[in-house]
Amino acid sequence: MSKRARLGGANSETCLTQKPEEPVALSQLEDCLSKIGYELVMDYTILGRTGLKVSVAGLGCGGPSRLGLRQKKSEKEAVALVRLAIDLGVNFFDTAEWYGTEPIVGAAIAETPRDRLVISTKKTLPPMDHPDPGGEVSKSVEGSLKRLRTDYIDIYHAHGVYPGEYPYVKERLLPAFERMRQQGKIRSVGITERFPADPTHQILLQALQDDCWDVIMTGFNLLNPCARKTLFRLTQKQRVGVLNMYAVRRGLSQPVLLKAICADLVKKGVAAAESLNPDDPLDFVVRDGGATTVSEAAYRFCRHEPGVHVVLTGTGNPDHLRANVEAIMKPALPEPVLRRLADIFGNVDWISGN
Numbered sequence: 001m002s003k004r005a006r007l008g009g010a011n012s013e014t015c016l017t018q019k020p021e022e023p024v025a026l027s028q029l030e031d032c033l034s035k036i037g038y039e040l041v042m043d044y045t046i047l048g049r050t051g052l053k054v055s056v057a058g059l060g061c062g063g064p065s066r067l068g069l070r071q072k073k074s075e076k077e078a079v080a081l082v083r084l085a086i087d088l089g090v091n092f093f094d095t096a097e098w099y100g101t102e103p104i105v106g107a108a109i110a111e112t113p114r115d116r117l118v119i120s121t122k123k124t125l126p127p128m129d130h131p132d133p134g135g136e137v138s139k140s141v142e143g144s145l146k147r148l149r150t151d152y153i154d155i156y157h158a159h160g161v162y163p164g165e166y167p168y169v170k171e172r173l174l175p176a177f178e179r180m181r182q183q184g185k186i187r188s189v190g191i192t193e194r195f196p197a198d199p200t201h202q203i204l205l206q207a208l209q210d211d212c213w214d215v216i217m218t219g220f221n222l223l224n225p226c227a228r229k230t231l232f233r234l235t236q237k238q239r240v241g242v243l244n245m246y247a248v249r250r251g252l253s254q255p256v257l258l259k260a261i262c263a264d265l266v267k268k269g270v271a272a273a274e275s276l277n278p279d280d281p282l283d284f285v286v287r288d289g290g291a292t293t294v295s296e297a298a299y300r301f302c303r304h305e306p307g308v309h310v311v312l313t314g315t316g317n318p319d320h321l322r323a324n325v326e327a328i329m330k331p332a333l334p335e336p337v338l339r340r341l342a343d344i345f346g347n348v349d350w351i352s353g354n
Ligand SMILES: NC(=O)c1ccc[n+]([C@@H]2O[C@H](COP(=O)([O-])OP(=O)(O)OC[C@H]3O[C@@H](n4cnc5c(N)ncnc54)[C@H](OP(=O)(O)O)[C@@H]3O)[C@@H](O)[C@H]2O)c1
Pocket: 059, 060, 061, 062, 063, 064, 065, 066, 068, 094, 095, 122, 159, 160, 161, 192, 193, 194, 195, 217, 244, 245, 246, 247, 248, 249, 250, 253, 295, 296, 312, 313, 314, 315, 316, 317, 320, 321, 323, 324
């Protein structure tokens, strides 16, 4: 059986001793540890008012990868990926009826004691002129329970709500969510935004005016950190659980797209030309941030943001999953790097990185 060590992370301690005059890079330390049979341990936190103990890294089963199904990986590979996440200490899984990955999650978690896991899934909004949206919610909950092979859902969300749809969600869907909660079929209620269409979080700001949502899912990343100025102040005050999507997405995992996004910021005069290398705009984050890749730095940026409870990572690639969980467990980016990022992107509130 492997031994366990704790490294980095906002609330964690390093349990190896080292002489101060002999600094060891974290990556070297990790290599040494893995050679002698140690593995990284996950950090857990409490998801706001839900009281649920959740891993700070959560597996996103949607996004551009859908556990690899979008890249034509097999269901068997997708099930193995979810099981790998469990082995890495991840206990938070986010899926949705829309993604088609509920059966994969259901198959993967069947052997794990249910109370060790936190399952989040979502209801696609029925059309606003639907004669019985509440009935649709009941049907969907039953379907999700069956596909997930469980008898309760920890967090049930209204999925991808556009600005303008909120009154409908609150008046026609939320009462049905509450009925499902009373029946013990769901435990907490959540709402998720459409980050590309709503990059300033109007729907979630509206939802937080009502004290009825336990959890929100929001886009937040180093290209558009505007949630910190508005949303996270409210969620912390109200003890609402925060799930972070779009930490990396396409913009921070595809160099060509990142170059285009940054070139546009320079063209618009938002960023000074000399602040971003046109060929490798976030080279300073990797170089001065002690990161191996831009995606590592991007996950670390989100993980250490006050107010964020779970950083979701969506992938179909086991190596990416291992790297991303490790990234989320690493320390915050150094202050000078964070200041430089804030100078460049601190006022950006229109990019999603999709
Ligand atoms: N409105 C909503 O409710 C909503 C909307 C979007 C997302 N979500 C949820 O949030 C989760 C996270 O979604 P996201 O798209 O924002 O995830 P993300 O983790 O920010 O980005 C996922 C993308 O990054 C790539 N990637 C991940 N790790 C990488 C690495 N180490 N190196 C290079 N590329 C890497 C993935 O491709 P590979 O497969 O190749 O790794 C995938 O294309 C979703 O799965 C879903 O559960 C919810």
